[in-house]
Amino acid sequence: MSTAKLARVTLSHLDWLESEAIHIMREVAGQCSNPVLLFSGGKDSICMLRVAEKAFRPGRFPFPLLHIDTGHNYREVTDFRDRRAAELGERLIVRSVEDSMARGTVVLKSADEPRNKHQSVTLLEAIEEFGFDACIGGARRDEEKARAKERIFSFRDEFGQWDPKNQRPELWDLYNARSFKGENIRVFPISNWTEIDVWQYIEREKLALPAIYFAHRRPLVRRGGGLLPVTEVTPARPGEAVETLQVRFRTVGDITCTAPVESAATDVASIIAETAVTTITERGATRLDDQTSEASMEQRKKEGYF
Amino acid sequence: MSAIERLPAEDIPDNGLLRFLTCGSVDDGKSTLIGRLLYDSKTILADTLHAIQRSSARRGLDIVDLSLLTDGLQAEREQGITIDVAYRYFTTGTRKYIIADAPGHEQYTRNMVTAASTADLAIILIDARKGVLTQTRRHSYVAHLLGIPHIVVAVNKMDLVDYAQETFDRIHDGYLEFASRLGITDVRFIPLSALHGDMIVERGDRLRWYEGPTLFEMLEAAPAIHSEHVEKFRFPVQYVCRPQDSANPELHDYRGFMGRVESGELHIGDRVTVLPSRLESRVRDIQVLGESLPRAVAEQSVSILLDDEIDISRGDMIVRSDELPQVSRNIDAMLCWLSESPLDPRRKYLLRHTTRDSKAMLAAIAFRVDINGMQQQPAERLVMNDIARVSFRLAQPIFADPYAESRGTGAFIIIDESTNNTVAAGMILGIASGDSG
Numbered sequence: 112m113s114t115a116k117l118a119r120v121t122l123s124h125l126d127w128l129e130s131e132a133i134h135i136m137r138e139v140a141g142q143c144s145n146p147v148l149l150f151s152g153g154k155d156s157i158c159m160l161r162v163a164e165k166a167f168r169p170g171r172f173p174f175p176l177l178h179i180d181t182g183h184n185y186r187e188v189t190d191f192r193d194r195r196a197a198e199l200g201e202r203l204i205v206r207s208v209e210d211s212m213a214r215g216t217v218v219l220k221s222a223d224e225p226r227n228k229h230q231s232v233t234l235l236e237a238i239e240e241f242g243f244d245a246c247i248g249g250a251r252r253d254e255e256k257a258r259a260k261e262r263i264f265s266f267r268d269e270f271g272q273w274d275p276k277n278q279r280p281e282l283w284d285l286y287n288a289r290s291f292k293g294e295n296i297r298v299f300p301i302s303n304w305t306e307i308d309v310w311q312y313i314e315r316e317k318l319a320l321p322a323i324y325f326a327h328r329r330p331l332v333r334r335g336g337g338l339l340p341v342t343e344v345t346p347a348r349p350g351e352a353v354e355t356l357q358v359r360f361r362t363v364g365d366i367t368c369t370a371p372v373e374s375a376a377t378d379v380a381s382i383i384a385e386t387a388v389t390t391i392t393e394r395g396a397t398r399l400d401d402q403t404s405e406a407s408m409e410q411r412k413k414e415g416y417f
Numbered sequence: 418m419s420a421i422e423r424l425p426a427e428d429i430p431d432n433g434l435l436r437f438l439t440c441g442s443v444d445d446g447k448s449t450l451i452g453r454l455l456y457d458s459k460t461i462l463a464d465t466l467h468a469i470q471r472s473s474a475r476r477g478l479d480i481v482d483l484s485l486l487t488d489g490l491q492a493e494r495e496q497g498i499t500i501d502v503a504y505r506y507f508t509t510g511t512r513k514y515i516i517a518d519a520p521g522h523e524q525y526t527r528n529m530v531t532a533a534s535t536a537d538l539a540i541i542l543i544d545a546r547k548g549v550l551t552q553t554r555r556h557s558y559v560a561h562l563l564g565i566p567h568i569v570v571a572v573n574k575m576d577l578v579d580y581a582q583e584t585f586d587r588i589h590d591g592y593l594e595f596a597s598r599l600g601i602t603d604v605r606f607i608p609l610s611a612l613h614g615d616m617i618v619e620r621g622d623r624l625r626w627y628e629g630p631t632l633f634e635m636l637e638a639a640p641a642i643h644s645e646h647v648e649k650f651r652f653p654v655q656y657v658c659r660p661q662d663s664a665n666p667e668l669h670d671y672r673g674f675m676g677r678v679e680s681g682e683l684h685i686g687d688r689v690t691v692l693p694s695r696l697e698s699r700v701r702d703i704q705v706l707g708e709s710l711p712r713a714v715a716e717q718s719v720s721i722l723l724d725d726e727i728d729i730s731r732g733d734m735i736v737r738s739d740e741l742p743q744v745s746r747n748i749d750a751m752l753c754w755l756s757e758s759p760l761d762p763r764r765k766y767l768l769r770h771t772t773r774d775s776k777a778m779l780a781a782i783a784f785r786v787d788i789n790g791m792q793q794q795p796a797e798r799l800v801m802n803d804i805a806r807v808s809f810r811l812a813q814p815i816f817a818d819p820y821a822e823s824r825g826t827g828a829f830i831i832i833d834e835s836t837n838n839t840v841a842a843g844m845i846l847g848i849a850s851g852d853s854g
Contacts, residue, residue: 121433124513133718137655170660282534289837
């Protein structure tokens with residue numbers, strides 16, 4: 112019997128993060144009876160699918176994929192979403208904020224109100240429809256200060272609410288995914304990843320991404336210090352000059368609240384180089400919905416957001 | 418190719434990941450220190466910096482208050498308290514760091530125990546003007562109890578004592594005196610000023626009498642837990658992969674036992690024993706996503722395939738046949754009670770150890786630790802933040818090691834099934850043998 116010599120082996124930081132995420136997904140599979148993985152076609156959830164492959168292949172995923180579509184997503188991203196799910200041979204469920212609007216459970220204040228926060232309603236409806244007891248999401252703690260304090264296994268009550276003052280203690284790698292009927296656990300396997308970790312992982316694993324993550328030319332207007340894409344749902348306002356610039360998206364979400372940055376990076380290596388020297392945080396640069404108030408993510412989470 | 422394959426290569430500048438905990442009282446400058454680490458490692462980006470510059474100006478400060486970088490939630494600002502552990506990240510290019518920032522006051526033990534459970538190193542902050550306080554002793558006790566292998570005592574605010582070596586030496590000696598009584602052996606000391614940045618990344622020129630490493634150098638050099646000593650192989654099974662319905666006939670008999678190596682190392686060909694059945698087999702393969710690995714090391718998530726068809730399910734444990742753990746239904750442990758509802762000695766709780774759950778009943782409370790006076794007291798019940806030595810009787814046997822030898826197989830949590838809350842954290846001291854259930 113060979114005895115290991117002095118174990119001077121340390122996992123690289125990406126291997127460690129990946130292994131932690133695999134462990135977390137397997138705990139969901141082991142502890143929950145009807146979990147689901149939230150897959151948007153964005154870079155974080157693309158990493159999660161890779162982790163899920165490493166966690167469960169050659170078996171099938173022990174959960175379906177779910178996307179809450181605002182109806183205002185970039186076509187390149189929803190096409191990618193559908194293609195990736197088909198390649199993996201896994202079941203994709205799409206539920207639309209527009210269906211909730213038709214049902215009357217989502218009421219917009221105005222036709223052009225961003226729909227991002229209303230995803231919470233549609234998500235909770237989907238959870239109820241399918242009886243999901245756990246939702247695996249791609250949120251990261253480095254994104255935002257409310258997330259910095261959230262557990263990896265985060266309990267939500269029957270209204271989907273997160274209570275930051277009353278979180279379950281989470282020690283070692285002993286996760287508690289228990290819930291009663293109607294309650295829900297949100298699980299964040301890549302909690303400990305940062306934006307640069309995500310890009311390094313994409314590079315290492317050679318993961319395909321929707322084209323809008325890479326530099327491309329697109330018509331935009333300058334508004335409120337940021338660049339806004341000119342699209343069908345976000346037309347230029349009277350008097351605004353439309354420019355065509357080379358840009359890429361750092362995050363991808365609802366068209367009305369996701370802005371690109373100017374960039375010449377056409378491959379992952381150049382994106383990593385740009386990310387390493389960037390001077391603006393990911394959400395600060397590109398998420399218009401987080402800028403409305405200092406506490407807006409915390410508020411949305413309490414209302415059942417991812 | 419997976420990077421797991423590239424693991425043993427020495428030429429990769431990736432020094433892995435280090436998780437550390439910062440603990441200190443409210444005014445020890447903990448937030449400033451964390452802000453300084455993030456700032457000096459260039460983790461703070463311009464928009465965040467502008468936001469805290471504006472906040473600092475609004476509060477009438479003429480320098481940027483780095484402690485604002487760790488400013489918390491709206492719910493916390495409303496109540497003027499820090500609710501919970503916050504996790505923060507920075508990288509030095511060769512190593513990634515995760516800071517667990519535990520609030521020092523409210524629900525102090527509960528938060529620190531949580532943060533300490535995953536830390537490889539603890540930075541204990543002392544205000545140079547105040548020296549070793551009761552709080553310092555409590556932090557050190559909990560860090561030691563949770564088995565954090567490296568303790569760095571950071572004597573902060575040296576700028577307020579004129580950078581005097583005598584002050585530092587006095588604190589150093591005072592700390593060592595009680596630390597040795599606790600059994601803390603690996604402790605290092607560093608004088609610093611988080612406010613001005615002395616000895617964090619830059620040495621500064623006001624602490625010339627100190628010849629040791631800067632705080633950054635200490636962090637860069639600290640070994641991660643699993644790289645230090647030879648450990649026994651422990652593999653709690655999380656999930657069993659049986660893709661029988663696959664169209665691929667090669668997979669009809671596939672049985673992958675999935676989990677993460679809690680400690681030690683396993684090679685293809687090793688003899689293994691499965692617990693609780695005690696059946697033996699040989700490792701046929703170690704896989705990740707169809708790739709075969711020659712070995713699995715601590716903290717790696719893999720699938721293990723065995724030569725023999727053995728019935729194995731979640732909650733079982735695979736170990737090397739020459740390194741069996743203790744198997745028992747009676748355990749002695751140190752317990753931290755974390756819930757607002759006290760421990761009820763008449764009730765049954767759920768004990769979760771590795772991937773295994775068992776009903777558990779309190780058998781006895783040997784004593785409660787008064788962590789202010791470091792004394793043992795008799796106790797009938799336990800309330801939130803209490804730490805005690807207890808024994809439990811379990812309905813099912815567990816396969817465990819003393820926590821001091823293996824965190825992964827020495828730790829457990831207690832769950833109250835009436836609320837599903839996690840109510841306690843335990844560290845196994847020993848296992849009564851002769852009762853293998």
